[in-house]
Amino acid sequence: MVAAGVSVPLPAPLPTLHLVDASLYVFRAWHSMPADGFHDADGWPTNAVHGFARFLLDLLERERPRHIAIAFDEALDSCFRNALYPAYKANRDPAPAELKRQFAYCKSLCVALGLPVLAHREYEADDLIGSALVQVRALGFRGVIVSADKDLSQLLATHDEQWDLARGVRWGAAGVKARQGVHAHQVADFLALSGDAVDNIPGVPGIGSKTAAVLLAHFGSLDALLERIDEVAFLRFRGAAQAAVRLREHRAQALLCRQLSTVVLDAPIDDATAPFVRGNGDAGTLVALADAVGFGPMTRRRLHAAAGLADAQDAPQHVGSVP
Template sequence: MADMSAPRVVLVDASVYVFRAWHSMPDEFVDADGHPVNAVHGFLRFLLDLLQRTRPTHALVAFDEALESSFRNEFYPAYKANREPAPEELKRQFGYCRALAAALGLREMADPRFEADDLIGSALHALRPEGYRGLIVSADKDLSQLLREGDEQWDLARDTRWSAAEVHGRYGARPERIADFLGLTGDAIDNIPGVPGIGAKTASALLDHFDSLDALLERIDELPFLRIRGAKSHAARLREHRELALLSRRLATISLDAEVPGRAVDYEVAAVRGDLLDPMLDQLRVGPITRRRIADWSASLA
């Protein structure tokens, strides 16, 4: 049984919440120079909610900077090519969000080759030997592949949490087989192709029987004899699209090799940097209620 008293690092998939704020917050939020900052205001509220509810001692706020320059694009140029590039005004707001996270005393990171998922996975991998368990703040199913005993994932917007043991019931595969699962089904959001004609239900049944994509491909001759609807045609698809399945799994696998700080002390929540934060709050025209919440957070760290 997991030791729930073990130290915890809070790992935030920040870009998801910046985009959510961009779409949900009204355009009336502008900074002192008249530039839109609606996403910044929404993200700051999210971050303060998170800090208030988790009171982290160790944290990482990871941002995506690699949507067009990820190492995955090097071997599959179509990766995420279906996404519209972020508008310039939103790109500008990402800079504010990163600066706010740092000024609030949080370790923040982005990388031109590694996505936020990779930074989160690499940080958690680095901290496990020190006994840390992770609380991953994101609704993204890809990140569930990182969950192990003692870890949790939290969709803060829906206030829904799940553990490693609950991943199969939620998505149809165990955490360590999520990438195999996506190798079969693909992922339209990330433009990962998968195997044509294999959906989530079939992929789940295949992995439950064979345990892994590798075992499935090695024992593909068994597939036509299984009590799985369309088993014979699925075997033919897998023979034809074997390399596509392996490529898709590679695309869906979170890297644990990003260059991130490797010690728990590197993720300790620090004191609020008022010298950096106060000018930003003025520039962003942040109101008294939010400033009071920041002051309360700062006081709790003393």
């Protein structure tokens, strides 16, 4: 027991790694900002670069993270999931050349700011975020996942958070059920049953989100559900008998869909990069990039401040090209 009047020190807060789902915010900027008035020196649009830069600066100025990793999707048509299921994300139109060029600018911007960047030809940004989070948890860190993507909620453990910066909403593992109808550790199983139209994951035909949530509330996991499938027909919800038939018929598909929905936790990330310490910016590259995409004086000043460099007005002009 603690004697009356004796204060007990609170445990020190865990160090935080911010994990940014960059592609989501590049796509948002591409769709939300008009291309008129935003062009690079060759006439290509740069609206997504400007929008992403604003998002990134807001994040860096508000949070001032010491540890951060920016994950980009480079596996748009070469992900290991496409080998498992060729129709994976086949419902999406290929990124146009105008957008691919802007992704390269956004990645160069992060490097110029001294921010660790994660990208891989076979693994998606979700996998890189999950694998990085597992690495730093072993070092005593917590994670803040900056993304609105519901799939990433499966990564949340006790001390982690997910943050939709654009809407100003944060939630932890305990808040996932109120948002998605299942617990954080059940998200992949939920998507395996109900499917995910965004990623073209079919799920089990006839099993919608409400039924999937009821089944997981009762059985706890997809594995337990499939082991005790004979019990499904006797559960008290509409269509239980038909759901049992569907699950028997599509058992293999449910397991495949879970594999597609599960975030990989062992994607190849250089262990030496953990815990993803924010580095020094590169003034020359930053100026060259600002010139190339047409950043204005205010954005230049903010970028140089975020990179820990001299004011943009004092920086050299036209010193090189963007890599």
